[in-house]
Amino acid sequence: MENFDDTTETVCYGIINIGIILFAAAALFIAKRGVDLHQMIPICFFYRLTGYYCPGCGGTRALVALLQGHPLQSLRCHPFVGYGALIIGAFWLRKTLELITKKRLEIIRLKPLYLYAALGIVILQWIVKNVLLYTQGIGIERVF
Numbered sequence: 001m002e003n004f005d006d007t008t009e010t011v012c013y014g015i016i017n018i019g020i021i022l023f024a025a026a027a028l029f030i031a032k033r034g035v036d037l038h039q040m041i042p043i044c045f046f047y048r049l050t051g052y053y054c055p056g057c058g059g060t061r062a063l064v065a066l067l068q069g070h071p072l073q074s075l076r077c078h079p080f081v082g083y084g085a086l087i088i089g090a091f092w093l094r095k096t097l098e099l100i101t102k103k104r105l106e107i108i109r110l111k112p113l114y115l116y117a118a119l120g121i122v123i124l125q126w127i128v129k130n131v132l133l134y135t136q137g138i139g140i141e142r143v144f
Helices: 006-033 045-050 059-067 071-077 079-101 112-136
Strands: none
Touching: 006 079, 059 071, 059 079, 071 079, 079 112
């Protein structure tokens, strides 16, 4: 599968850098205010309406768990968060090294395959999560 072109990668790199800045600002704000992140986890409208988890259910819990240094809990809540963090982190590191060294590196080039894998992870976890909920009574609420 083809890689994305350099322009697309540069735009993605810029968006990631803006995200890092906003994330760091939010983390500082939360740290200074002493906000309990568990209080900020919203209740899913789709889950409340249907009783089924939506494809994104558990994403916020997974992010909170990852930020608190609990990667296994994060994977249990929503595996896409860890996958996304790894792919974005590796891409950001490669792109930063390219800017510093002024050499093109062929590792972790952005590929549509990564997006298809992400979509597969989201769909698979959505199915598994709902099957576990309704056959075993295991929900994501038990993680925290």
